[in-house]
Amino acid sequence: MSFQKTVLIFEPDASGHHPGYLYHLLKHFLNEKYDFRLAVLVNPDFFEKHPSIIQKTSAENIEWISTSETTFNDWKNSKSDVIKRAKLEWAICAEYAKNLQAVHILMMYFDHLQLACLTEQKPSCPVSGILFRPTLVNYPVNSIKEKISFWRKYLLLKAILHRKSLSTLFCLDPFAVDFIQQNWKSNKVKFLPDPVQVYPNTKSIDSLKEKLGITESKKVFLIFGHLDDRKGISTVMDTFMNLSEDEAKNVCLLIVGPWDEQEKLRFEQKLTLLQQKNSVQVIVHNHFVADEEIQSFFEVSDYILALYQKHIGMSAIMVRAASAQKPLITYHYGLMGKITAEKQLGLLINETIKDDFLRQIKTLLNSSNLQIGNQQNMKEFAELNQAKNYAKVILDSF
Structure with a gap:
C-alpha cells in the first residue's frame, strides 16, 4: 500500500x-x-x-x-x-x-x-x-x-x-x-479516555495471597505505582498507627512498586514506628511490575488507596481499581474526587477535616458487609477507558 x-x-x-x-x-x-x-x-x-x-x-x-x-x-x-x-x-x-x-x-x-x-x-x-x-x-x-x-x-x-x-x-x-x-x-x-490496558489475571486470589504472604482474613489496602510520598504513604502509615490493636490485626498494607533509596529510607523509619504501635501487617513488593502482572495486585486487595496530595488530573489507578471491582479510597479534591463521587467508584476522604481518613478506615474495619461503590458503574468506567477507545478518538480525528 x-x-x-x-x-x-x-x-x-x-x-x-x-x-x-x-x-x-x-x-x-x-x-x-x-x-x-x-x-x-x-x-x-x-x-x-x-x-x-x-x-x-x-x-x-x-x-x-x-x-x-x-x-x-x-x-x-x-x-x-x-x-x-x-x-x-x-x-x-x-x-x-x-x-x-x-x-x-x-x-x-x-x-x-x-x-x-x-x-x-x-x-x-x-x-x-x-x-x-x-x-x-x-x-x-x-x-x-x-x-x-x-x-x-x-x-x-x-x-x-x-x-x-x-x-x-x-x-x-x-x-x-x-x-x-x-x-x-x-x-x-x-x-x-485515559488508556489502560488491563490484562486478565490467570491466578487464583488464594494462591496470590499465599505467594505474597498475606495473612488469612485480613483486609488488604493497596498502594501501587512509583513510590514516593506524593502517593500519601506517610499519611497512611500515620493513620494506621492510630488503629486499636483489634483493628490493626485485621489490616494488611500492601505496597507495590519501585522507589528510590531516599524514599525507601523514609518509609523504613516510619515502618519501625508503626510496628512498635500495633500489629498492622505491611508487605512491600519493591520491584517494577510488568503490565501483564499489574492487575493481580488489584484483585488480591480489598481497597485501593490513591491519596495523592492535591493531585491534578487523572490516574490509571482509578481505572485499574474499577476494572478489578475494588473500591478506590481517594481525596474529594479535583478530577479524581469528582469522578469517584459521580461514578460511585469508592470512598472519598475530606482532607480539610482532621482525622477523616482515620474515621472512615475505622468504619470499614468495624462494619460487616459494608458495600462501597457501584460495581456496574465501575465496570462501565473501566470499559470507557480501554486503550483502544483512547487511540480511536485520536486517530479518527486526522
Missing part, C-alpha cells in the same frame, strides 16, 4: 506514562486500516529504554525517527525552564513537519506548550495535542497564588483555542471539555 499522507507524532519524554500512551496509540493504528502513515519522533533515549515498543510497532506505515544527540542535550538542559523547553519543542516539531511534508502534528503532551502555540511561528500544518491537566473546574482556588495560577491558565487556554494552527485538543478531563464547549462555544476540544 502506498501512503500519501504523513502524520507526525512527537513524544520527547521517555519516562513515566509517556511510553505507554504512545504504545497504545501505535498498537491500535496497526490493528486498523488508516490511509496515512505515522512518523514517530522521539529522543535517542527512547530507543535505549524502550526497544520492545519499537520492535512491536515496526511496520511499513510507521517510521521511527530520533532527534540528534545535540538536540536531545538541548532538550534535557531546558527541562527546568518551561518556556525555553516549550519554544525548543515547538521549533523541533515545526522543522521535522516541514522536512517530512507532514499534513498534521500530534504533540503527545501539550500542557506546557500552550504559550508556544500562542507566540511561536505557525508550523506548516495543523497541530493537535493532548491536554492532561486543565484546572477549569473542580479545583478550589483559595490563596492569592492559586488565583493567579488559575486565571493565567484560564486566559491562556481560552486564547489558544482561537489559533487557526490548533486543530484539536484532546482532554482527559470530561468536565473541562463540557465547560469549554458550553461556555466558550469551541468545538476544538474532545474528551479523551
Whole structure:
C-alpha cells in the first residue's frame, strides 16, 4: 500500500506514562486500516529504554525517527525552564513537519506548550495535542497564588483555542471539555479516555495471597505505582498507627512498586514506628511490575488507596481499581474526587477535616458487609477507558 499522507507524532519524554500512551496509540493504528502513515519522533533515549515498543510497532506505515544527540542535550538542559523547553519543542516539531511534508502534528503532551502555540511561528500544518491537566473546574482556588495560577491558565487556554494552527485538543478531563464547549462555544476540544490496558489475571486470589504472604482474613489496602510520598504513604502509615490493636490485626498494607533509596529510607523509619504501635501487617513488593502482572495486585486487595496530595488530573489507578471491582479510597479534591463521587467508584476522604481518613478506615474495619461503590458503574468506567477507545478518538480525528 502506498501512503500519501504523513502524520507526525512527537513524544520527547521517555519516562513515566509517556511510553505507554504512545504504545497504545501505535498498537491500535496497526490493528486498523488508516490511509496515512505515522512518523514517530522521539529522543535517542527512547530507543535505549524502550526497544520492545519499537520492535512491536515496526511496520511499513510507521517510521521511527530520533532527534540528534545535540538536540536531545538541548532538550534535557531546558527541562527546568518551561518556556525555553516549550519554544525548543515547538521549533523541533515545526522543522521535522516541514522536512517530512507532514499534513498534521500530534504533540503527545501539550500542557506546557500552550504559550508556544500562542507566540511561536505557525508550523506548516495543523497541530493537535493532548491536554492532561486543565484546572477549569473542580479545583478550589483559595490563596492569592492559586488565583493567579488559575486565571493565567484560564486566559491562556481560552486564547489558544482561537489559533487557526490548533486543530484539536484532546482532554482527559470530561468536565473541562463540557465547560469549554458550553461556555466558550469551541468545538476544538474532545474528551479523551485515559488508556489502560488491563490484562486478565490467570491466578487464583488464594494462591496470590499465599505467594505474597498475606495473612488469612485480613483486609488488604493497596498502594501501587512509583513510590514516593506524593502517593500519601506517610499519611497512611500515620493513620494506621492510630488503629486499636483489634483493628490493626485485621489490616494488611500492601505496597507495590519501585522507589528510590531516599524514599525507601523514609518509609523504613516510619515502618519501625508503626510496628512498635500495633500489629498492622505491611508487605512491600519493591520491584517494577510488568503490565501483564499489574492487575493481580488489584484483585488480591480489598481497597485501593490513591491519596495523592492535591493531585491534578487523572490516574490509571482509578481505572485499574474499577476494572478489578475494588473500591478506590481517594481525596474529594479535583478530577479524581469528582469522578469517584459521580461514578460511585469508592470512598472519598475530606482532607480539610482532621482525622477523616482515620474515621472512615475505622468504619470499614468495624462494619460487616459494608458495600462501597457501584460495581456496574465501575465496570462501565473501566470499559470507557480501554486503550483502544483512547487511540480511536485520536486517530479518527486526522
